[in-house]
Amino acid sequence: xxxxxxxxxxxxxxxxxxxxxxxxxxxxxxxxxxxxxxxxxxxxxxxxxxxxxxxxxxxxxxxxxxxxxxxxxxxxxxxxxxxxxxxxxxxxxxxxxxxxxxxxxxxxxxxxxxxxxxxxxxxxxxxxxxxxxxxxxxxxxxxxxxxxxxxxxxxxxxxxxxxxxxxxxxxxxxxxxxxxxxxxxxxxxxxxxxxxxxxxxxxxxxxxxxxxxxxxxxxxxxxxxxxxxxxxxxxxxxxxxxxxxxxxxxxxx
Amino acid sequence: xxxxxxxxxxxxxxxxxxxxxxxxxxxxxxxxxxxxxxxxxxxxxxxxxxxxxxxxxxxxxxxxxxxxxxxxxxxxxxxxxxxxxxxxxxxxxxxxxxxxxxxxxxxxxxxxxxxxxxxxxxxxxxxxxxxxxxxxxxxxxxxxxxxxxxxxxxxxxxxxxxxxxxxxxxxxxxxxxxxxxxxxxxxxxxxxxxxxxxxxxxxxxxxxxxxxxxxxxxxxxxxxxxxxxxxxxxxxxxxxxxxxxxxxxxxxx
DNA sequence: CTTCGACCTTCCCCCTAGGGCAAGGTCAAG
DNA sequence: CTTGACCTTGCCCTAGGGGGAAGGTCGAAG
Numbered sequence: 001x002x003x004x005x006x007x008x009x010x011x012x013x014x015x016x017x018x019x020x021x022x023x024x025x026x027x028x029x030x031x032x033x034x035x036x037x038x039x040x041x042x043x044x045x046x047x048x049x050x051x052x053x054x055x056x057x058x059x060x061x062x063x064x065x066x067x068x069x070x071x072x073x074x075x076x077x078x079x080x081x082x083x084x085x086x087x088x089x090x091x092x093x094x095x096x097x098x099x100x101x102x103x104x105x106x107x108x109x110x111x112x113x114x115x116x117x118x119x120x121x122x123x124x125x126x127x128x129x130x131x132x133x134x135x136x137x138x139x140x141x142x143x144x145x146x147x148x149x150x151x152x153x154x155x156x157x158x159x160x161x162x163x164x165x166x167x168x169x170x171x172x173x174x175x176x177x178x179x180x181x182x183x184x185x186x187x188x189x190x191x192x193x194x195x196x197x198x199x200x201x202x203x204x205x206x207x208x209x210x211x212x213x214x215x216x217x218x219x220x221x222x223x224x225x226x227x228x229x230x231x232x233x234x235x236x237x238x239x240x241x242x243x244x245x246x247x248x249x250x251x252x253x
Numbered sequence: 254x255x256x257x258x259x260x261x262x263x264x265x266x267x268x269x270x271x272x273x274x275x276x277x278x279x280x281x282x283x284x285x286x287x288x289x290x291x292x293x294x295x296x297x298x299x300x301x302x303x304x305x306x307x308x309x310x311x312x313x314x315x316x317x318x319x320x321x322x323x324x325x326x327x328x329x330x331x332x333x334x335x336x337x338x339x340x341x342x343x344x345x346x347x348x349x350x351x352x353x354x355x356x357x358x359x360x361x362x363x364x365x366x367x368x369x370x371x372x373x374x375x376x377x378x379x380x381x382x383x384x385x386x387x388x389x390x391x392x393x394x395x396x397x398x399x400x401x402x403x404x405x406x407x408x409x410x411x412x413x414x415x416x417x418x419x420x421x422x423x424x425x426x427x428x429x430x431x432x433x434x435x436x437x438x439x440x441x442x443x444x445x446x447x448x449x450x451x452x453x454x455x456x457x458x459x460x461x462x463x464x465x466x467x468x469x470x471x472x473x474x475x476x477x478x479x480x481x482x483x484x485x486x487x488x489x490x491x492x493x494x495x496x497x498x499x500x501x502x503x504x505x506x
Numbered sequence: 507c508t509t510c511g512a513c514c515t516t517c518c519c520c521c522t523a524g525g526g527c528a529a530g531g532t533c534a535a536g
Numbered sequence: 537c538t539t540g541a542c543c544t545t546g547c548c549c550t551a552g553g554g555g556g557a558a559g560g561t562c563g564a565a566g
Contacts, residue, residue: 002397005542010397015543020524035532037543042390045363045397053356056349061523079357086350090343096309097339103306104332110298137295144255144263144298258513268514273553288561290514314552 002040011048018048026051026065057082058089112151115139118158125167131174134225160200169193179228186228190235255293264301271301277314279304279321310335311342365404368392371411378420384427387475413453422446432481439481443488 008015021027027047033039054064059082067078102108109116119139122132142150160166172189179185223230261268274280280300286292307317312335320331355361362369372392375385395403413419425442432438476483 001394003543006398014524016524016526019545024523035543037532042393045393049361049363050356053349053352053361055523057353076357079353083350083353083357086346086353090346090350093339093343093346096306097336097343099306100310100332100336100339103303104329104336108302108306110295110302140295140298141254145259256514267553269553269555272516277552288514290561308552 002044004038004040007040007044007048010045011052013048013052021048021051021061024061024065026061026068054082057086110140111136111143115143115154118154125161126171127174128177130177166196166200169196173229173232176228176232177226181227181231183228186232187235190232190239193236194239255297257291257293260293260297260301263298264305266301266305274301274304274314277318279314279318307335310339363393364389364396368396368407371407378414379424380427381430383430387478391475419449419453422449426482426485429481429485430479434480434484436481439485440488443485443492446489447492 002010004015004018008018018027022029027044030038030040030044051064051068054067055061059067063078067075070078099108111119119132119136122135123129139150139154142153161170169189169192173193176183176186176189223233255263257268257271261271271280275282280297283291283293283297304317304321307320308314312320316331320328323331352361364372372385372389375388376382392403392407395406414423422442422445426446429436429439429442476486
């Protein structure tokens with residue numbers, strides 16, 4: 001009858017694979033001939049093809065062993081399940097393929113679509129690409145850490161940019177990146193930002209940015225890119241603290 | 254910024270996976286905070302999503318690392334290749350699904366289609382299911398070991414069954430399965446078979462079945478199922494040997 | 507101030523489905 | 537009689553993580 005190699009060739013697997021199936025109890029060990037070689041009959045061919053078909057469908061070998069001793073109705077129920085699973089896997093692969101093409105075209109969306117649109121708008125409004133990139137990183141981290149809060153803040157930010165005065169302040173902030181840290185224009189800008197901030201959010205409830213730790217870390221990395229921005233941040237914090245203690249003497253440190 | 258768990262949740266992987274990507278040099282190790290925790294920035298989110306997209310497309314991690322340092326044209330060429338690979342995998346999965354359904358419906362073809370058709374014909378011609386099953390096993394092993402020879406023999410077998418005399422002999426052979434091994438009908442049958450065999454194949458060139466080892470083994474397992482068949486086989490061999498030595502005295506044993 | 511649950515760190519072993527190789531026995535052909 | 541193609545068992549190796557141990561850290565609540 002068939003040697004292991006002949007069986008392997010007719011079914012299209014390696015001899016190793018067949019031995020593994022023996023070890024795991026999927027395919028019964030056949031009788032040996034006088035020199036200890038395994039000898040297979042037609043049943044083995046049919047059995048191996050069945051095992052292979054299931055295995056190629058992604059069924060774990062342990063499961064195939066279970067199924068090999070299962071009654072017909074159980075077996076057919078399992079086949080249905082495997083079929084559905086296969087359909088799901090095909091759909092997922094197609095989805096992955098679409099994602100891959102998005103990646104190739106640079107169309108992968110880390111951020112909600114409206115945030116991406118907003119970031120594109122920024123350059124139209126006169127902001128530098130550097131500013132847009134910085135905002136992008138900022139929103140990525142925001143949406144990653146506090147998705148709900150991020151959504152609110154984002155809406156507020158979009159809203160703020162519709163105000164010409166605020167928009168001009170942001171634009172000036174952007175431009176200040178390359179100024180000398182000692183430039184007096186920074187003090188005027190800080191003054192303007194503090195005034196508008198208090199006007200917009202009230203003096204008692206300082207914007208959450210000043211309290212939560214995430215934005216502070218973000219601000220830190222933003223500052224790292226420019227000494228002028230670092231000084232600007234420091235000036236703004238100083239003035240906001242002053243405004244805070246004037247309005248509410250209970251606030252210390 | 255982001256801890257490993259936050260990064261993992263936003264991208265949809267496990268923290269373990271991220272550490273593996275660090276170990277394999279896919280994603281650079283980020284800076285640590287004061288307590289030794291990894292802290293990730295927005296770049297890391299984008300990088301991880303890219304890695305994940307490729308990984309889900311089935312690209313090995315080692316390949317992803319190569320690609321991460323590849324120039325844009327090389328990278329896009331690779332993406333094309335991966336896309337094609339994905340298309341091929343989807344096609345293969347669909348094929349596997351079809352095979353699975355064939356398995357569920359008992360429609361798996363171990364043998365060439367015309368052999369299966371022939372086996373179905375057998376029952377129409379009056380052969381028992383047991384005979385058909387035996388023939389099936391026989392052809393499975395034949396086609397597995399010597400595909401070309403098997404094809405010729407099979408054509409010869411189909412041809413033989415169109416002869417009413419031969420067909421009747423085979424039918425009688427089938428029916429003899431449950432006879433007593435001492436039944437005189439067996440001797441008559443053996444006589445008829447030998448006569449027809451010599452008539453068909455000539456006495457000098459005995460059918461190859463008598464020489465090659467595979468068919469002998471098959472005949473052995475066929476005999477195991479019935480003492481009457483075993484005796485019949487023995488009678489036929491004896492008479493063929495006689496006929497052989499009469500026609501050609503050089504043939505011994 | 508402690509304590510609790512949810513994080514984080516490194517280290518090490520486990521899994522699947524086999525591949526590869528070694529060291530040795532067997533077989534058929536020239 | 538050798539040669540090349542088989543076969544045998546046994547052991548280690550792989551990718552892509554999962555699970556858990558042993559220990560450090562964090563924020564909030566009592």
